[in-house]
Amino acid sequence: MPAPKERKWDELKGWKELAEISPGAIVPGVPTSPEYLTGDWRVERPIWDEDKCTHCLLCWVFCPEDAIMLNISEDGKVVKMIGIDYDYCKGCGICVRACPPKIHALEMAPEEV
Amino acid sequence: MAKRKTTRMALTGNEAMAFAMKQINPDVVAAYPITPATQIVELFSKYVADGEVDTEFVPVESEHSAMSACVGASAAGARVMTGTASQGLALMHEILYIASALRLPITMCVVNRTLSAPINIHCDHSDTMGSRDAGWIQIYTENVQEAYASTIVGVRTAEKANLPVMVTTDGFVLSHGMESLDVFDDEDVREFLGQRKPLYNVLDVDNPITVGPLDLQDYFFEHKRGQIEAMFEAKKHIYDAHREFAEFFGVELPVFMEPYRLDDAEYAIVVLGSSAGTGKEVVDDLRDEKGMKVGLLRLRIFRPFPYEELQQVLGKVKYLAVMDRADSLNTMGGPVATEIARALYHFSERPIIHSFVYGLGGRDVPPENFYEVIEKMQWIAAGNTPDRMVTYVGVRE
Amino acid sequence: MAQKAKTLRDLARMKRALAPGHRACAGCPFPVIVKLVMSATDYPLVVANATGCMEVTTTIFPYTAWPVNWIHNAFENAAATISGVEAAYKALKRKGKIPADKEIKFVAFGGDGGTYDIGLQALSGALERGHNFLYILYNNEGYMNTGIQRSSATPKYASTTTSPAGKVIPGKLQWRKEITDIIIAHNPAYAAQASPAFWSDLIRKVQKALEADGPSFINVISPCQPGWNYPPDLSIDLTKLAVETKYWPLYEYKNGGWKVNYKPRKPLPVIEFLKPQRRYKHILNRPELIEEIQQEVEKRWERLLKLEEAFPLKE
Numbered sequence: 031m032p033a034p035k036e037r038k039w040d041e042l043k044g045w046k047e048l049a050e051i052s053p054g055a056i057v058p059g060v061p062t063s064p065e066y067l068t069g070d071w072r073v074e075r076p077i078w079d080e081d082k083c084t085h086c087l088l089c090w091v092f093c094p095e096d097a098i099m100l101n102i103s104e105d106g107k108v109v110k111m112i113g114i115d116y117d118y119c120k121g122c123g124i125c126v127r128a129c130p131p132k133i134h135a136l137e138m139a140p141e142e143v
Numbered sequence: 144m145a146k147r148k149t150t151r152m153a154l155t156g157n158e159a160m161a162f163a164m165k166q167i168n169p170d171v172v173a174a175y176p177i178t179p180a181t182q183i184v185e186l187f188s189k190y191v192a193d194g195e196v197d198t199e200f201v202p203v204e205s206e207h208s209a210m211s212a213c214v215g216a217s218a219a220g221a222r223v224m225t226g227t228a229s230q231g232l233a234l235m236h237e238i239l240y241i242a243s244a245l246r247l248p249i250t251m252c253v254v255n256r257t258l259s260a261p262i263n264i265h266c267d268h269s270d271t272m273g274s275r276d277a278g279w280i281q282i283y284t285e286n287v288q289e290a291y292a293s294t295i296v297g298v299r300t301a302e303k304a305n306l307p308v309m310v311t312t313d314g315f316v317l318s319h320g321m322e323s324l325d326v327f328d329d330e331d332v333r334e335f336l337g338q339r340k341p342l343y344n345v346l347d348v349d350n351p352i353t354v355g356p357l358d359l360q361d362y363f364f365e366h367k368r369g370q371i372e373a374m375f376e377a378k379k380h381i382y383d384a385h386r387e388f389a390e391f392f393g394v395e396l397p398v399f400m401e402p403y404r405l406d407d408a409e410y411a412i413v414v415l416g417s418s419a420g421t422g423k424e425v426v427d428d429l430r431d432e433k434g435m436k437v438g439l440l441r442l443r444i445f446r447p448f449p450y451e452e453l454q455q456v457l458g459k460v461k462y463l464a465v466m467d468r469a470d471s472l473n474t475m476g477g478p479v480a481t482e483i484a485r486a487l488y489h490f491s492e493r494p495i496i497h498s499f500v501y502g503l504g505g506r507d508v509p510p511e512n513f514y515e516v517i518e519k520m521q522w523i524a525a526g527n528t529p530d531r532m533v534t535y536v537g538v539r540e
Numbered sequence: 541m542a543q544k545a546k547t548l549r550d551l552a553r554m555k556r557a558l559a560p561g562h563r564a565c566a567g568c569p570f571p572v573i574v575k576l577v578m579s580a581t582d583y584p585l586v587v588a589n590a591t592g593c594m595e596v597t598t599t600i601f602p603y604t605a606w607p608v609n610w611i612h613n614a615f616e617n618a619a620a621t622i623s624g625v626e627a628a629y630k631a632l633k634r635k636g637k638i639p640a641d642k643e644i645k646f647v648a649f650g651g652d653g654g655t656y657d658i659g660l661q662a663l664s665g666a667l668e669r670g671h672n673f674l675y676i677l678y679n680n681e682g683y684m685n686t687g688i689q690r691s692s693a694t695p696k697y698a699s700t701t702t703s704p705a706g707k708v709i710p711g712k713l714q715w716r717k718e719i720t721d722i723i724i725a726h727n728p729a730y731a732a733q734a735s736p737a738f739w740s741d742l743i744r745k746v747q748k749a750l751e752a753d754g755p756s757f758i759n760v761i762s763p764c765q766p767g768w769n770y771p772p773d774l775s776i777d778l779t780k781l782a783v784e785t786k787y788w789p790l791y792e793y794k795n796g797g798w799k800v801n802y803k804p805r806k807p808l809p810v811i812e813f814l815k816p817q818r819r820y821k822h823i824l825n826r827p828e829l830i831e832e833i834q835q836e837v838e839k840r841w842e843r844l845l846k847l848e849e850a851f852p853l854k855e
């Protein structure tokens with residue numbers, strides 16, 4: 031999920047507006063967390079080698095951040111990994127360990143500062 | 144104001160409240176037994192068993208879960224009711240605040256009973272007074288007829304204000320006392336209440352929402368401010384609900400308070416619940432036999448606190464006795480006295496106020512209590528200053 | 541009939557992951573559990589969540605990561621809250637206010653503190669009443685949200701901030717209680733133990749639980765990076781090691797019968813699971829304590845095999 035273009039919650043809202051859109055403190059229009067980027071938590075980043083990738087999706091299923099980007103064909107039959115969403119990737123390294131050792135399409139590298 | 148058909152019945156307070164619940168036919172009732180409210184839960188279970196309602200009855204394992212399930216059901220758009228007393232209300236305490244902050248119009252029949260320790264099953268108001276700041280509208284009733292009607296108007300009030308409502312009766316005095324009353328037809332009650340229109344609904348799976356998120360320093364105050372405003376607005380909703388009730392059924396209920404012979408009163412007593420009846424008799428005696436200018440104010444709705452209305456009716460009184468059936472253990476007496484003092488404070492002409500605590504743990508409330516209260520106020524009027532802000536009536540020294 | 545995912549591709553097509561931007565620690569695996577639970581089927585879901593790390597990190601206002609309807613009430617009452625939601629659903633359906641063919645499933649998520657300890661009564665009540673809901677226990681073996689205190693799920697000898705390893709006392713002194721056994725004693729429609737590393741076993745269990753007629757329960761192991769104190773990339777590996785060492789048996793219960801879903805051919809010694817976790821560092825050089833843990837693992841495993849033999853699960 032790439033970061034949304036429309037950012038609805040950047041500005042702090044006053045109580046009157048909240049009473050309208052967030053009665054009882056609910057959050058409408060969920061999920062809203064994609065407006066909050068967690069990429070700057072990273073100290074290391076996973077690097078993906080597209081050529082080696084077999085699109086097995088093991089990295090996707092075990093990524094806690096939903097930061098493995100997928101392309102799903104219209105008929106839903108083909109699901110391909112297309113990269114890592116560095117807006118959210120926290121650099122935990124789980125995907126690297128999930129990628130089958132024989133394929134080794136992911137590797138950790140220091141985060142450039 | 145066409146009067147709807149009524150039927151005369153003889154019922155106890157618990158029976159009348161359970162009967163009102165049957166007529167309301169809520170979507171969900173989650174409740175747990177406790178003396179003296181148990182019968183409400185038992186009778187309602189029987190209505191369910193007999194198919195007289197199509198309510199989903201959730202026989203929970205505690206009052207904490209009762210209120211928790213009510214919150215879940217109300218957030219799912221259902222019309223929700225429950226009942227409890229005393230320790231049960233105390234066990235719900237944590238969730239009472241959540242119900243109101245989530246703006247859920249749950250209606251709860253509370254039978255007032257004191258709080259432990261020592262354990263005691265009889266009436267005083269320490270249970271509901273202990274939840275006075277939980278964000279619930281609180282209605283205290285004087286007799287079985289009013290308890291019945293208030294249960295119905297309570298649901299309407301809750302759903303207009305989108306706030307939860309407690310309707311209370313005095314334990315045993317009303318809950319187990321048989322009175323004759325007029326009840327409406329089931330169809331009329333259901334027509335009057337119509338459908339609930341929720342502010343949001345967690346069963347609306349096509350429009351998902353998050354209910355009960357973590358709210359930190361940057362948003363909590365704004366959300367709380369909104370809830371506080373809802374309590375300000377509740378006043379209007381309370382008046383509207385009672386007016387609509389009167390228009391529909393042709394029966395008037397007092398709204399926030401019931402003033403009794405207060406017009407030119409120099410002395411006044413404020414009291415809640417069933418004791419008002421005895422108080423009125425004493426007022427009659429003092430006025431008619433002894434020529435004293437005494438009146439009484441029965442406070443019916445304690446939350447939101449009707450400070451403007453109180454200023455109007457009590458502003459001219461000289462000596463005000465506030466009788467609380469609960470003590471705040473703050474060395475100043477009862478909570479009603481404290482709040483009335485605050486409401487009247489900024490008037491240049493305001494009564495001298497003294498707090499009286501009476502009837503704790505179900506102690507009888509005979510007329511003598513009221514005579515004693517008035518005597519104490521006369522003693523104050525004679526220029527004496529009590530050494531404490533509170534006097535305890537009806538307790539052995 | 542709902543769609544059921546079998547492959548990772550199916551799971552991806554459901555598009556029901558917990559959204560990114562949540563604040564769980566890097567490598568915290570409970571978002572993986574949530575993704576697997578939500579994506580196992582395409583049933584519309586309503587989720588109740590107990591107070592704890594999951595609730596706190598995924599819903600900091602105004603940023604919620606939940607793509608489905610979600611409600612948090614308090615710490616100890618997720619089961620009572622979902623009971624209420626489910627009761628409302630039943631009543632409104634009966635009264636025709638929800639279309640008869642609209643099927644919604646109810647899921648509660650609670651941590652071990654909210655399940656073994658403070659919320660046990662509410663859960664027991666909801667199970668006994670027979671509400672139709674699935675309770676997922678994400679089990680990180682401690683009160684992590686409040687800073688890693690012991691719970692009755694914390695295993696023996698683990699160091700926590702309220703069972704610290706000291707000069708005299710080597711961490712927690714009690715075995716964790718078997719919550720899944722306690723749940724099974726309620727005779728639920730379905731109960732199981734699962735691990736995210738075994739994702740296909742987990743989603744199959746979720747599907748069975750959601751199809752079961754009555755309450756269901758799945759106890760899912762969910763390591764906590766700071767609480768168990770290990771490098772964050774090991775979260776999923778630990779959930780595999782827990783199973784391969786028989787520390788966390790994968791099994792299920794239905795119709796009065798047990799089935800052990802995975803029997804490691806060459807089980808690893810429990811030390812393999814303990815070693816990477818620094819909550820055990822004070823006992824790693826105390827072989828007699830490790831042996832004690834190994835014996836307990838064997839004892840519980842043998843008991844499970846006996847139950848399976850005596851009461852085999854019949855579908």
Ligand SMILES: Cc1ncc(C[n+]2csc(CCOP(=O)(O)OP(=O)(O)O)c2C)c(N)n1
Binds near residue numbers: 591616654
């Ligand atoms: C009644 C009550 N007591 C205590 C707390 C404080 N508290 C919040 S979360 C929590 C621990 C949660 O532990 P667990 O259920 O295991 O979830 P985790 O955070 O480990 O995921 C505690 C003690 C609370 N919120 N409410």
Ligand code: SF4
Binds near residue numbers: 097118
């Ligand atoms: S490093 Fe962690 S967060 Fe980043 S893509 Fe890999 S698994 Fe996801």
Ligand code: SF4
Binds near residue numbers: 084089090135136
């Ligand atoms: S785990 Fe490796 S091979 Fe599989 S999709 Fe991810 S990068 Fe490609």
Ligand code: SF4
Binds near residue numbers: 564569765
């Ligand atoms: S403290 Fe533990 S359970 Fe909580 S978010 Fe971090 S890793 Fe997850």
Ligand SMILES: [Mg+2]
Binds near residue numbers: 652680683
């Ligand atoms: Mg925990």
